Structures are given as structure tokens and as C-alpha cells.
Amino acid sequence: MTVKRKQIKLEPASQKEKEVERIWAPWRIEYIEMEKPEGCIFCGKPKEKSDELNYLLYRGQKNFVMLNAYPYNPGHLLIAPYRHISSLEELTDEELDEHFRLVRRSLKLLREVFNPGGFNLGVNMGKVAGGGISEHVHTHLVPRWQGDTSFMAALADTKIIPEALSKTYKKLKGKF
Numbered sequence: 080m081t082v083k084r085k086q087i088k089l090e091p092a093s094q095k096e097k098e099v100e101r102i103w104a105p106w107r108i109e110y111i112e113m114e115k116p117e118g119c120i121f122c123g124k125p126k127e128k129s130d131e132l133n134y135l136l137y138r139g140q141k142n143f144v145m146l147n148a149y150p151y152n153p154g155h156l157l158i159a160p161y162r163h164i165s166s167l168e169e170l171t172d173e174e175l176d177e178h179f180r181l182v183r184r185s186l187k188l189l190r191e192v193f194n195p196g197g198f199n200l201g202v203n204m205g206k207v208a209g210g211g212i213s214e215h216v217h218t219h220l221v222p223r224w225q226g227d228t229s230f231m232a233a234l235a236d237t238k239i240i241p242e243a244l245s246k247t248y249k250k251l252k253g254k255f
């Protein structure tokens with residue numbers, strides 16, 4: 080018996096829809112293509128004691144704040160607990176409290192230093208939800224500017240990014 084498959088025609092998304100879907104961050108191809116480091120960066124980086132190299136901005140009692148080395152926008156921060164847990168519901172009250180105090184503090188700082196028009200705040204839990212390092216829960220905080228999709232196109236050269244990162248780091252370091 081043969082089953083006749085119904086052909087599904089996929090309509091291409093309009094340009095506007097595509098822009099809403101994601102920020103165009105072409106340098107992230109480096110991240111996508113690179114060999115991923117062994118082990119968990121959120122466990123590893125705080126142990127390394129080289130905060131400037133790792134763009135680690137602040138060490139709290141239960142959580143820390145670092146720059147995303149492959150940012151969607153300048154000032155893209157990651158807030159993570161030291162404990163290797165995979166989901167927010169595993170945070171203790173103390174961890175949760177400090178985690179979101181650091182999110183609040185980060186919002187204030189980014190607003191002061193970079194004056195963005197808005198923010199995206201997100202947590203990816205589980206690989207199906209788009210988590211790159213889904214085993215260790217972390218919160219993304221991404222500043223947004225009006226028209227930043229086209230602004231970021233100007234930064235398409237990946238070589239610009241490390242310099243931008245250390246500048247961003249210096250602007251935020253010590254302010255938490």
C-alpha cells in the first residue's frame with residue numbers, strides 16, 4: 080500500500096517578520112561554528128580567577144554576572160547561579176532572591192551606562208527551548224535600541240567584537 084503524501088507549501092516569512100524574530104548578529108556564526116569548550120562555562124569561569132579575560136563582572140554570594148562573549152547586542156549580560164542546576168525552580172529562595180536582585184541591578188546599570196530604548200530578558204531551559212548550555216540555568220539580559228538590527232549590521236566584522244567587549248567590560252566593572 081502506498082501512502083500519498085500531502086505536499087505542504089511553506090510560504091517564506093516576510094522581511095518584517097524575520098526582523099521581529101531575531102536580532103541579526105552575524106558574528107555569532109563564530110560561536111555556532113567554534114568547537115565548544117569541554118565542560119560547563121558557568122561552572123568553569125568563576126573558578127578560573129581571571130575575571131577580566133572571562134568578562135566576569137560581578138561575583139555575588141550565590142550568583143555572578145558576566146558579559147556574553149558572543150553578544151546579540153553590546154551589553155548583553157548573563158546572570159547565573161554558581162550551582163550547576165538546570166532550571167529556575169531548583170533555585171533556593173536565597174539564590175532566587177539574589178539572582179533577580181542582580182537582574183534588577185543590571186537593568187539599572189545598563190540603562191545608566193548605555194541608555195538603551197528597551198530590554199529583552201530571557202531564560203532558555205532545556206535544549207528544545209533553544210538553550211545552548213541548557214544544563215546550567217542562566218538569565219540573558221539584552222539591551223535593545225530602536226533600529227538595532229540595522230545598527231548591528233555595521234558591526235558585521237567579527238574582529239570588532241573583542242574590542243567592544245573589553246570596552247563594555249570596563250564601563251560596567253566595579254559598578255555593581
Ligand SMILES: [Zn+2]
Nearest residue numbers: 119122163215
Ligand atoms: Zn555548570
